[in-house]
Amino acid sequence: xxxxxxxxxxxxxxxxxxxxxxxxxxxxxxxxxxxxxxxxxxxxxxxxxxxxxxxxxxxxxxxxxxxxxxxxxxxxxxxxxxxxxxxxxxxxxxxxxxxxxxxxxxxxxxxxxxxxxxxxxxxxxxxxxxxxxxxxxxxxxxxxxxxxxxxxxxxxxxxxxxxxxxxxxxxxxxxxxxxxxxxxxxxxxxxxxxxxxxxxxxxxxxxxxxxxxxxxxxxxxxxxxxxxxxxxxxxxxxxxxxxxxxxxxxxxxxxxxxxxxxxxxxxxxxxxxxxxxxxxxxxxxxxxxxxxxxxxxxxxxxxxxxxxxxxxxxxxxxxxxxxxx
Ligand code: DGY
Numbered sequence: 001x002x003x004x005x006x007x008x009x010x011x012x013x014x015x016x017x018x019x020x021x022x023x024x025x026x027x028x029x030x031x032x033x034x035x036x037x038x039x040x041x042x043x044x045x046x047x048x049x050x051x052x053x054x055x056x057x058x059x060x061x062x063x064x065x066x067x068x069x070x071x072x073x074x075x076x077x078x079x080x081x082x083x084x085x086x087x088x089x090x091x092x093x094x095x096x097x098x099x100x101x102x103x104x105x106x107x108x109x110x111x112x113x114x115x116x117x118x119x120x121x122x123x124x125x126x127x128x129x130x131x132x133x134x135x136x137x138x139x140x141x142x143x144x145x146x147x148x149x150x151x152x153x154x155x156x157x158x159x160x161x162x163x164x165x166x167x168x169x170x171x172x173x174x175x176x177x178x179x180x181x182x183x184x185x186x187x188x189x190x191x192x193x194x195x196x197x198x199x200x201x202x203x204x205x206x207x208x209x210x211x212x213x214x215x216x217x218x219x220x221x222x223x224x225x226x227x228x229x230x231x232x233x234x235x236x237x238x239x240x241x242x243x244x245x246x247x248x249x250x251x252x253x254x255x256x257x258x259x260x261x262x263x264x265x266x267x268x269x270x271x272x273x274x275x276x277x278x279x280x281x282x283x284x285x286x287x288x289x290x291x292x293x294x295x296x297x298x299x300x301x302x303x304x305x306x307x308x309x310x311x312x313x314x315x316x317x318x319x320x321x322x323x324x325x
Contacts, residue, residue, distance in 0.1 A: 006315045007049040011037055011058055014078060015297060018304025022053065025312065039064030046072050051311055056081055062089040074314050076307040080104055080294075081244065082324055083217040090325040097325040098310035102163065103302035104294035108242050109167035111293045112212055115240045115266025116156075116172070118287040120210070121148040122264070125284045149238060149263055152176035157208025159201060159224070160215030160243065161187055168212055169195060180207055205232040210240070217244035227252040236263040242293045245270035250277045257283050268293050 008026035013019065013034040022028050029045060031037060037045075037058050046052060051074040054060075060075065065086055074096040077085065082099045090097045118124065126146050129135050138145070156172045158165045158181040169179045170193070179195035181187075182204040186197045198204040201224055205211065211233065215221050225239065226249040239262055241248055250271055256262035264285040270276045273291060280286045294303065310320035 006051060006311075008311070009042065009046050009049040009052045009072075011042055011052055011054040012078070014053070014304050015300045017301045018078075018308070021304070021308055025308070026051075039067075043067050043069070050074070051076065051314070053078065053307055053311065055079060056084045058084070060085040060090075062086045065089045065093055065095060068093075068095070074098070074311060074320075076311050076320075078303050078307050081217065083244065085324075087325045095325065096314055096320065096323060098307065098314075098320045098322040099324055100303040100306040100310075101322055103306050104299050105163045105167045107296050107299040108164045108293040109171055111268055111289070112164075112168040112214075112240055112242050113171045113175075115242065115268060115287060115289070116151065116210060116212065116238065119240065119264035119266035119285070120151060120238045122146045122285070124287045128284075149236070151210065154178070154209040155180055155207050156210045156212060157181065157198075157204045158195070159204060159211065159213045159247075161191075161195070162214060164242070165212070165214035166191060166193075168214065169193070172210075172212075177210070180204055201229070202232055205229050207234070208237060209234050210238045212240040213243045213247050215243055215247065217246050221247050223247070223249040225249060225253065227255070230256045230262060233262070235261065238262070238264050238266070240266040242268045245273060250279070254279045254283065257285050 005025060005027045008022060008028050010022055010028050010030045012031055029049060039059055042052060042058055043064065047069050049072060052072060053076050056077060056079040066089065076098045078100060080099055080101045085097055087097060152175065154177055156177040156179055158169055158179060161181040161183040173179060180198060181195050182198045182201050224247050230252055253262065253265060257265055266287045268289045269291055280288050294300065310322050313320045
């Protein structure tokens with residue numbers, strides 16, 4: 001980079017490697033309190049910057065993008081998801097937008113399997129039984145204690161067979177699961193790896209003894225897993241969501257978890273994060289995590305590198321690899 005460094009608004013505190021690289025190559029204004037900036041907070045601080053490095057916690061709907069000062073030419077989001085940015089308005093304004101695909105695939109696939117096993121093997125109940133000191137009180141080990149659901153030989157339905165869906169499928173195959181999937185378009189055989197394609201989500205739900213959600217959050221996928229969808233699923237199925245909370249209708253899932261229609265759920269993402277529907281707190285068959293799918297040091301460093309690579313390319317005059325708008 002030249003001595004005349006571009007000015008960058010760093011809208012979160014990212015891992016040290018990312019902050020150091022940003023500070024080396026850019027004149028940074030940093031959200032050093034790591035506050036949850038709103039769009040208005042970003043606008044108020046963007047009067048003198050060329051670009052913004054953001055996370056998915058800050059939303060960039062049409063009105064925020066329109067009100068960004070004209071000097072802001074690029075928005076690099078430290079996330080693979082980009083539903084928090086109005087890409088059409090960004091394109092119309094000439095704002096370049098990039099995301100960070102690929103680098104978090106394996107970490108999110110790992111968390112998918114963690115949730116699948118934790119939910120189906122009743123890890124929350126087991127953890128609470130032991131850590132509360134209550135295990136002796138229920139007689140210690142016994143043949144009928146905390147019987148869960150085995151994954152071996154079961155059908156795992158993958159809703160959204162992109163990079164993360166395929167990486168989760170590879171792990172599940174190693175556990176002896178049979179993979180079915182729905183995707184907007186059918187994959188080529190080398191990517192399918194024998195997985196059975198369903199041309200509608202409803203057809204997939206009918207066979208999914210386990211369901212793992214990996215599709216994008218769009219108007220079409222909003223509340224796709226609702227009461228009607230759950231009614232199609234096999235009795236006692238397991239639902240895992242590492243994608244976005246709004247793909248699931250909480251009323252329907254909570255009801256199904258209470259009745260046992262759905263045996264268990266493993267959830268890393270929620271409607272209205274970080275304000276999780278409190279009904280999940282009281283459901284022993286809901287294993288819930290605070291959106292940590294990509295939270296390994298290796299992955300978060302790689303996400304930062306990918307975002308900064310995109311920024312570097314833009315300021316060199318090259319095409320950023322992950323350009324969305
Ligand atoms: C992503 O990268 O989209 C993760 O969900 C973090 O926002």
